[in-house]
Every structure is written in C-alpha cells, then in structure tokens.
Amino acid sequence: MNVRRRDSCRLCGGTALDRVLSLPPTPPANAFVPAPVAQDLHPQDVFRCTSCGHVQLGHVVDAETLFGEYVYASGTSPVFVKHFDDYAQAVVTRFGVKPGDRVVEIGSNDGVLLRAFKARGAAVLGVDPARKIAAAASASGVETRAEFFTEDLARALRAEGGPAKVITANNCMAHIDDLAGVVRGVAALLADYGVFVMEVQYLVELVRQGLWDMVYAEHVSYHHVGPLIPFFARAGLGVFDVQAVPTHGGSIRVFVRRAAPFLERADWDGREGAWTSREAFARLQARIGEQTRGLKQVLADLKRRGGDGLVAGYGVPAKATTLMYTMGLSRADIDYCVDDSPWKIGLLSPGLHVPVLAPTALLERRPRAIVIFAWNFADSIAEKIRAMFAAAGGEAPPIVVPLPEPRIMAVPGPAGVPA
Numbered sequence: 001m002n003v004r005r006r007d008s009c010r011l012c013g014g015t016a017l018d019r020v021l022s023l024p025p026t027p028p029a030n031a032f033v034p035a036p037v038a039q040d041l042h043p044q045d046v047f048r049c050t051s052c053g054h055v056q057l058g059h060v061v062d063a064e065t066l067f068g069e070y071v072y073a074s075g076t077s078p079v080f081v082k083h084f085d086d087y088a089q090a091v092v093t094r095f096g097v098k099p100g101d102r103v104v105e106i107g108s109n110d111g112v113l114l115r116a117f118k119a120r121g122a123a124v125l126g127v128d129p130a131r132k133i134a135a136a137a138s139a140s141g142v143e144t145r146a147e148f149f150t151e152d153l154a155r156a157l158r159a160e161g162g163p164a165k166v167i168t169a170n171n172c173m174a175h176i177d178d179l180a181g182v183v184r185g186v187a188a189l190l191a192d193y194g195v196f197v198m199e200v201q202y203l204v205e206l207v208r209q210g211l212w213d214m215v216y217a218e219h220v221s222y223h224h225v226g227p228l229i230p231f232f233a234r235a236g237l238g239v240f241d242v243q244a245v246p247t248h249g250g251s252i253r254v255f256v257r258r259a260a261p262f263l264e265r266a267d268w269d270g271r272e273g274a275w276t277s278r279e280a281f282a283r284l285q286a287r288i289g290e291q292t293r294g295l296k297q298v299l300a301d302l303k304r305r306g307g308d309g310l311v312a313g314y315g316v317p318a319k320a321t322t323l324m325y326t327m328g329l330s331r332a333d334i335d336y337c338v339d340d341s342p343w344k345i346g347l348l349s350p351g352l353h354v355p356v357l358a359p360t361a362l363l364e365r366r367p368r369a370i371v372i373f374a375w376n377f378a379d380s381i382a383e384k385i386r387a388m389f390a391a392a393g394g395e396a397p398p399i400v401v402p403l404p405e406p407r408i409m410a411v412p413g414p415a416g417v418p419a
Helices: 061-065 077-097 111-120 132-140 150-161 181-187 201-210 224-231 265-276 278-306 320-327 361-367 375-391
Strands: 004-006 017-026 040-048 055-057 059-061 102-106 125-127 162-168 192-200 238-245 249-255 312-314 336-339 369-372 399-401
Touching: 017 278, 017 320, 040 059, 040 238, 040 278, 059 061, 059 162, 077 111, 077 162, 077 192, 077 375, 102 111, 102 181, 111 125, 111 162, 125 150, 125 336, 162 181, 181 192, 192 201, 201 265, 201 278, 224 238, 224 249, 224 265, 265 278, 278 320, 278 369, 278 399, 336 361, 361 375, 369 375, 375 399
Parallel strands: 102 125, 102 162, 162 192, 312 336, 312 369, 369 399
Antiparallel strands: 004 059, 017 040, 040 055, 192 249, 238 249
C-alpha cells in the first residue's frame, strides 16, 4: 500500500517536527473488507511543528487508497442531518446567500449539507473523490464531481460556472495532505466578497478530553486556530471568526475571506497553548492507559454480573479502529458490531475483522452489553437501542461508552429523567 513519511509541516513547511504522541499501528480506519484478508498496518505517530505549532500525522497513506472507495456517509445520522441543516441556515442568514448564489463544498460526501443549501435556493456543487458516494449524491439531486479538489479544478469550475459565494469544507480539512494547494484553489474559486467556511475537529478538545481515537490515517492534520491564521494569510485570505460547535466531541467552524479585519494569532496562542504543548501531549499519552484500564474494568464487571454472553459494538466509525487497536480489544472482546450505514453492513472491520451487521442483530443475538464506539452520538444511539428493545417487549442490555471516561450509561427514568 502506498504510504510515505511526511518530513515537513503541512502549514508552514518547517522541518523541525517533534513527536508528541504514539499509538499502535493500524490499517486505514475505513478499510472494511468483505472477507478476512491480510491488511497492512501503518504507524500512528503524531508530530508537532516547533516553528508554527501545527500538529500532524507522521505518515501519509495515498489518498486514492483512503477515499476512492470511501464508506462513511454523514446522512445516516439524524444528529448530523439536523446539524448540517442548522449550519446551512446560519450561513444563509449571516452572509445573505440568495437564490441562485453558488455554493461549493469540498469533500461533500453524500450531499447532506448541500441538500440543505439547495432547499434554500442556492446553486450547489459537491466535489468528493469517493466514487460510489459521489454517484449516489448526484442521483439524489446534489450534483457532485467525483474528483479531488485542486487548484486546477477550482479554476476550471470558475470558468464553467462563475465564482462561489460560499465554499465549505467540513470534516475534510483534516484529511488533505496538500492543504496549501487546496487553499490556493479556494482563493481561485471564491468570489471577491465570498466566504470560505471550514469545520473540523478541534485539537484543543481532543487533548483536553482525551479523545485520542480521532487519530487515524485519514486524519493527517489536527487543527487549532493559531497556526491557521498565518497559513491562510500566505494565500491572501484571512480568518475573521471562529465558532465552537459540538460535533465530534468538540469542533471549530472557521470563517475565512479576503477583506480585513482578521483575527490576531497572539490572541489565540494564549488560549490554546496549554493544550497544544509537548507537556499536554505527554499527559494525554499517560491518560490512554488509564482509559484502557477503565474500559476493561467496566467490561469485566459486566461479565461477572451477566455471565458469558456476547458483547456487541454499536457504530463502526473510523475512530473505532484506533480505539480497538490501542485498547487491545479483539473478537474475544467484541463479537460483532452493528451500524446504521448500508455502506458498511455485511463487511468486516479493518484489520480485526469484526463482522458488521444491521442493528436488528441486537434483537436476534441479545448481547449482554453494547459498547457505543460512535461515542459522540451516545445519547441518540442509546435512545434508539432502548426503544428497539422496548418495542420487542424487552429491556436493553447495559450500554457502555468508552470515551472520554469509560462508563455504563444510566437508564433514564420517567420523562427522560436519569434514574
């Protein structure tokens, strides 16, 4: 498999990179397979640029390998559907997006955000290299180009359809190796008074909460605001606002345009420094051991209470691969997983080859416990599990959340009040 070492900072080009976090090697986190097969493992070492402070993965897997047959789809989560609908409304209102204005999304996935913009009258176009998902998005009415977004493509899109009032990139700016090329493309396609909006999981929350399972091959960058300000400035763009959003355990929505005023880096260095230093990562490395021991203790306690029944996982997001490898979980611990995405059902998880089944398997197999690997949707998934078992005339088994702190979810009492 095509993998290479990255020896320079993706944002500033500096070569003084300091390794600050090491996790066990894994296969690509979305490399689901139809049958057991040997899969290459890749290093999961994280480095910090001592020049600008940017944090990135040390090895880069070929993008076509990762994304050509991508199986993640945002629209399978009702939580994300609402999130993106609210997102579109906020952008339309704040920036005066009118019917017919052009909105382009980089890494548009199944079109869930663009569908919300289209419903408000925008002329939308998605760009995403995942061929099957792009084709499905286009078939659903969201025109999607099955390509990687590059400066050349951006110039071609501008020639074809004019500049974009809004360009968005959501949960994909962590995936891109050539970020400088992509941002040059944004500058080429963006209208003079347009806005670029990127949403990405926030490094500060990753470190503060101990959400290290967000480290995997697709996430080649771990963003915080400080290094982004000079990075965009070099492309003639400026960061003018940053908002905190709750997705993925804590994300940021970064707003970029050509016209000043812009944010000052010095203001952000003071806010973020305590969570992006070498010492902060050393504490995170130690915390992984504590979280691992905590989850195994929870599972051991449930086994003593409930006998030798099976344990199931709910959700097989990319972070589940990192979590299972790092915590040493295997088929001996997790017998099978269920997932709501039709793109994953019937396949085996990357490397460990845990079967992925439809959620109805929980009723058929009656596990003694369910571990929610998609912990960022724990509340909505737990509600769905309990409703499923209640409709079948039974009670749901204990539901375990592995991160940030391993725990058994409390069973809600009357009117949703925790018991």
